[in-house]
Structure formats: structure tokens, C-alpha cells
Amino acid sequence: MAERIAPFPKAEAELRAAFWEQVSSFPDGHKVTNCIQCGTCTGTCPVSYAMDITPRQTIALFRAGLLEEILRSRTIWLCASCYSCTVRCPSGIKITDTMYALKRVAMEKQIHAPHFPVHTLSKAFVKNVYKYGRNYELGLGIRYFLKSNIVKLFTLSGFGLTMMRRGRLGLLPKKIRRVNEVRAIINRANQFEEI
Amino acid sequence: MLEYAYYPGCSLECTAASYDKSIREVFKALGVGLKEIEDWNCCGATMYMSVKKIVGYAISARNLALAQKMGMDICAPCSSCYTILRKANRHIEWEPKEREKINEALAAANLSYDTTIAIKHPLDILVNEVGLDAIKAKVVRPLDGIKVAPYYGCQIVRPHGQFDDVDDPVTMDKLLSTLGAEPVYYPSKVRCCGGMLMTTQEDIALKLNNCLLQAAADNGADMIATACPLCEMNLEAYQGKINQRFGTKFNIPIVYFSHLVGVALGISPKAMGIDSLIIPPTKLTAKAEGVRI
Numbered sequence: 001m002a003e004r005i006a007p008f009p010k011a012e013a014e015l016r017a018a019f020w021e022q023v024s025s026f027p028d029g030h031k032v033t034n035c036i037q038c039g040t041c042t043g044t045c046p047v048s049y050a051m052d053i054t055p056r057q058t059i060a061l062f063r064a065g066l067l068e069e070i071l072r073s074r075t076i077w078l079c080a081s082c083y084s085c086t087v088r089c090p091s092g093i094k095i096t097d098t099m100y101a102l103k104r105v106a107m108e109k110q111i112h113a114p115h116f117p118v119h120t121l122s123k124a125f126v127k128n129v130y131k132y133g134r135n136y137e138l139g140l141g142i143r144y145f146l147k148s149n150i151v152k153l154f155t156l157s158g159f160g161l162t163m164m165r166r167g168r169l170g171l172l173p174k175k176i177r178r179v180n181e182v183r184a185i186i187n188r189a190n191q192f193e194e195i
Numbered sequence: 196m197l198e199y200a201y202y203p204g205c206s207l208e209c210t211a212a213s214y215d216k217s218i219r220e221v222f223k224a225l226g227v228g229l230k231e232i233e234d235w236n237c238c239g240a241t242m243y244m245s246v247k248k249i250v251g252y253a254i255s256a257r258n259l260a261l262a263q264k265m266g267m268d269i270c271a272p273c274s275s276c277y278t279i280l281r282k283a284n285r286h287i288e289w290e291p292k293e294r295e296k297i298n299e300a301l302a303a304a305n306l307s308y309d310t311t312i313a314i315k316h317p318l319d320i321l322v323n324e325v326g327l328d329a330i331k332a333k334v335v336r337p338l339d340g341i342k343v344a345p346y347y348g349c350q351i352v353r354p355h356g357q358f359d360d361v362d363d364p365v366t367m368d369k370l371l372s373t374l375g376a377e378p379v380y381y382p383s384k385v386r387c388c389g390g391m392l393m394t395t396q397e398d399i400a401l402k403l404n405n406c407l408l409q410a411a412a413d414n415g416a417d418m419i420a421t422a423c424p425l426c427e428m429n430l431e432a433y434q435g436k437i438n439q440r441f442g443t444k445f446n447i448p449i450v451y452f453s454h455l456v457g458v459a460l461g462i463s464p465k466a467m468g469i470d471s472l473i474i475p476p477t478k479l480t481a482k483a484e485g486v487r488i
Contacts, residue, residue, distance in 0.1 A: 025248065027289045046387045050399050078396065081241045082387035083353035087361040096354065103245040118395045125242040129254065133236040135205040144394065159432060163210065166471040170209040181304035182236045182254060189253035189300035 008065050015067045015109060022101035032098055034091040035059045041085035041095050051075040052113075055085055055095055058102075071111040076102045077118035117148040130186055133176035138169060197324055198228030199270035199315070200262040202280065204424075205237055206273055211424035213468030217453035218272050218317055220467055224460045225325050225333065229270060232261050238279040241391065249293065253300040255283035259314075260306040268313040270320060272453075274350035274423035275390075280314045281357070316351050318422055318452060319358040322366050327373045335461040337375030340488035341478050343455065344381040344416035345371060346407065348426045352385055361385070367420065367452055374459040383410040388426045393433060404429050405437050408445045417478050418448040420455055427451060431473050448476035458483045 008016060023029035041055035042048045048055060053073045061070055070076070076099050085095040103119070106112060112119055124143040128136050138160075145153040163169040176182065207215035222229050235258050243251035258280065262269045271277040287294045288310040298307050321330065345367040352364045359366045362385065368378040388407060389400030407430060411419050421427045431449040438445055450472065457467045464470065464483050478488060 022248070025290070025293065026286065046403055047389075047392070047399055050396070078392070078399070080349075080387055080390045080392050082349035082390070084349070084385075084387065086354045087356070094354075100244050100248075104248060107246050119245070121391070121395055122242040122245040125240065126246050129237045129239070129243065134208075135237045135240065137205070137209060141394065148395075162473060163432065166473065168210045168212065168471055174205075174208060176236050177234050178304075179236075181306075182257065184303035185253050185257055185300045185306075186250055188303035189250040189296070190247070192249045192296045192300070193247050 018105045022104055026097050028094050031093045040088050044084040044088045047078050051078055071106040072113055074113045074116050120147050132173045133179040133182040134174055136173035200265045200267040201229040201231045202235055202269050202271045204273035204276035206424035210428055213471050214451045217457045217467035220462045221453050221456045238276045252283040252286055253297050255280055256297050256308050259312050260301055260308040262312050270315055272317050277316050278350040318366055322370050331373050334459045336459055338459050339375040341376045342379050342415055342417045343371050343376050344411040344419045345378045346419050346421050347384050348423045349387050351422055379414040379416045383407050388429045390425050393429050401437050401440050405441050418450055418476050420450055420452040422452055448474045450476050
């Protein structure tokens with residue numbers, strides 16, 4: 001999708017190109033242009049109170065040519081993907097999917113909020129799937145807290161013990177038999193991501 | 196006979212093993228076949244989509260392709276898996292260009308997929324396929340006297356509201372009434388539990404779950420019934436922490452809706468792994484032992 005107005009600095013223009021490519025690749029992605037700034041998304045969002053930029057402001061800032069600022073916000077990584085905004089938006093904008101699109105642009109361009117390592121959890125998750133074909137919950141948790149907050153790792157040991165005593169914590173990862181199939185699919189699909 | 200390709204998902208192998216056990220037991224008791232998809236892989240969850248879209252959908256599609264080979268629709272109890280698989284399915288259907296790419300990726304594993312599979316949640320299957328009358332006929336221990344807050348969470352009703360309303364779903368309410376239990380008024384039935392935020396932003400998630408517990412307590416619920424492993428864990432395993440943080444004294448058992456169905460059908464709580472819950476649902480287990488409430 002081409003921008004109608006184009007006087008953006010080069011860096012911003014590049015980010016916007018990546019964003020448009022992302023939103024044009026899911027059903028109704030283009031409807032993001034229909035925003036009427038009513039704020040229903042922000043009102044319905046259970047975590048907007050903790051966001052530095054609200055969902056409504058996200059679209060306003062984008063229109064103002066400040067995509068980089070959005071990518072540097074905590075907002076996109078606070079979205080818990082509950083789809084409340086998506087089902088209530090009177091303009092039919094797929095807001096949750098747009099948040100995912102923003103996350104992917106942020107990952108691709110490596111632009112993140114300072115001191116806010118939430119995205120590293122997704123990265124660790126992706127590595128787990130490549131390795132085992134499944135999610136390894138304990139490994140994922142440990143890997144994340146080692147990178148983000150080592151102190152928290154120790155405070156969580158009580159929680160771990162409670163779950164373990166009830167047989168609800170898998171100590172070892174479960175690898176699927178044909179993990180090679182999953183890896184082959186990932187490798188092949190990865191080629192399509194680098195456009 | 197109804198038969199489904201069963202996709203348990205990673206959580207049901209471990210943190211939510213009792214959900215897995217109860218679904219298998221309940222389906223068996225109702226004569227619905229569940230055939231586990233052999234060597235299934237992770238659906239990609241919400242996190243893969245945050246990094247790479249086509250790859251995320253491609254790994255989801257491996258499961259869809261395996262189910263297609265079996266010639267059966269999928270039953271996915273984890274609401275996150277349910278939404279992700281459905282999203283992947285819808286996406287592949289919607290965009291021919293993407294379908295090509297994803298099939299090319301699948302070809303690397305000698306698989307292909309042509310979007311002929313439906314993905315269903317067990318709640319949908321029980322109420323809309325098996326039917327409430329058939330379930331009622333098999334109830335041997337009516338759950339009368341048990342007040343349950345029906346908590347749907349986000350992912351089974353949104354974004355598409357496949358089998359129920361996105362704002363005020365009633366499927367679980369109807370099921371609970373059929374079992375003899377009393378579904379209480381629960382205005383937070385589709386409010387978010389925070390999902391993975393409990394790992395990344397604990398303060399926010401604790402607050403969200405505090406609201407959910409408070410609404411259940413305010414409406415006199417004996418327990419909360421969930422349909423999602425993440426909701427269950429957030430509400431149950433962090434209840435102590437919520438009490439510490441907010442000065443509350445919640446001690447509300449959190450069960451899966453399938454636990455309630457199972458007990459009503461006469462299945463032993465142990466066979467459904469109810470003993471692995473942190474807060475024992477004593478009213479429910481008493482019911483199973485034939486105690487009158």
C-alpha cells in the first residue's frame with residue numbers, strides 16, 4: 001500500500017514501508033486507515049491504563065509520521081492479545097493484528113523500548129520451537145528471566161515448587177519425533193519473510 | 196459417531212494435565228472419539244506471531260495438514276491454540292498468495308493443506324454437537340448447590356465469536372445449568388486475565404486477576420470454571436500473591452469446565468487429575484463422593 005503523502009525522513013519512510021507490508025498481508029489489515037479516533041479501543045483495553053501510548057494514540061501518532069516513537073513504546077508489548085478492541089472497533093479495524101504487525105516491524109528493525117525486554121520472551125519462544133517442536137515452559141521461563149530479571153528467577157522458585165509437587169512442571173523438554181519436519185518448514189518459510 | 200482429531204497443545208502436556216485428562220474422560224463417557232494427532236507440534240502461540248507471521252502460520256499449518264490426512268476436524272481445548280489454529284486456517288483460506296507460500300513451506304516436510312479442516316473447541320462440541328439433552332441423560336451426580344462463575348476468557352469468543360457472542364457468551368452457562376450447577380452472574384466472563392503478562396508484567400496481570408476473583412466473590416461463586424490453561428494458572432497459582440498484594444483473602448478454587456462435566460457424569464476426580472489443583476474444589480469433590488450439599 002503506497003502512502004499518499006510522502007514527505008517523511010528516510011528512516012521513517014522505511015519503517016512505514018515495512019508496516020504497510022505487514023498490514024496488507026492479513027484480512028482487513030488496510031482498514032487501519034479508517035480510524036475515526038473515537039477511543040473505543042482505549043476504553044475497552046484492559047491494560048491501556050498501563051500503556052505509555054494508548055491504542056487510539058498509536059494510530060494518531062502513526063498519522064503524524066511518528067512510527068518510530070510507537071515502536072519505542074511499551075504499548076505494543078503490553079498488548080495481551082485479548083481482541084476486545086478488535087470486536088468493538090466501529091470502523092472494523094483489526095487492532096490486535098495491527099499490534100502484532102507493529103511487533104514484527106519492531107523485531108525486524110530491532111527498535112525497542114529501553115529497559116523493557118518483553119520482546120526477548122518471544123525470541124526465546126521461537127528458539128524453543130525450533131529446538132523441540134514444542135514449547136518448553138520451564139526452559140522458556142528460565143531463559144527469559146536470566147535475560148531480563150535474574151532476581152525474579154529466585155523469587156519464582158516457590159511457585160515452581162508448588163507446581164512441581166503437583167506434577168504440573170515439566171523439568172525436561174518434550175521433543176517431537178519428527179522435529180526435522182518442523183525445522184524444514186521453518187527454514188523454508190523463513191525465505192518468504194525476507195522480502 | 197462423532198470423532199475428532201485431538202490437538203492437546205503444549206500446556207495440556209504439563210501445567211494443564213488435568214484439563215487433558217478430564218477432556219479425554221468426558222469425551223469417552225459421552226461416546227465422542229478423540230484421536231490424538233500423531234507427533235503434533237506447537238501451534239506457535241501468540242508469541243510466534245510477534246516475531247514472524249508466515250513462519251508462525253506455517254508451523255500451525257503442519258498440524259492442520261496432519262489432521263487433514265486423518266480426515267477429521269480438530270478438537271483443541273487450549274483456547275490459545277484454538278484461536279491460533281483458527282487464525283492460521285482463516286488466513287490460508289483468505290489469501291491465495293499466502294496459501295501458496297505456506298504450502299511451499301509445508302512441502303519441505305512433504306505435506307500440503309487445502310483448508311478443509313474445521314477447528315472446534317470442546318465447549319462448542321459438547322453443547323452444539325453432542326447436545327445438552329444427550330449430556331443431561333448421562334448425568335448421574337447433579338451438581339445442585341454448586342455456584343459457578345463461568346469464565347470464558349478472551350480467546351474462545353474473540354476475535355470471531357465462532358460459536359457464541361463476543362460480549363456475552365452463554366454456552367458454558369447453559370452447560371452448567373444442564374449439569375445441575377448454578378451459573379452465577381459473572382460480568383467479567385470475557386475480561387482478559389493478562390495471559391503471558393503474568394510472566395512479563397506481573398503487576399498488571401495481578402491487578403487483572405484480582406478483578407476477576409473479586410467479581411466471582413461478589414456474586415457468591417463457590418468456584419470459577421475456565422476453558423483455558425493460562426487463565427486457570429493465572430487465577431489459581433497466583434491467588435496467594437494477589438492476596439498479599441491487595442490484602443484480600445481469596446480462596447476460590449479454579450477448575451476446568453470439563454472437571455464439572457466429568458463429576459456430573461460420575462467420573463472420579465482422581466481420573467481427571469483434580470487432585471493436582473492447588474486450591475482443592477472441596478464442594479465438587481464432596482459431590483463426587485455423594486455428599487449432599
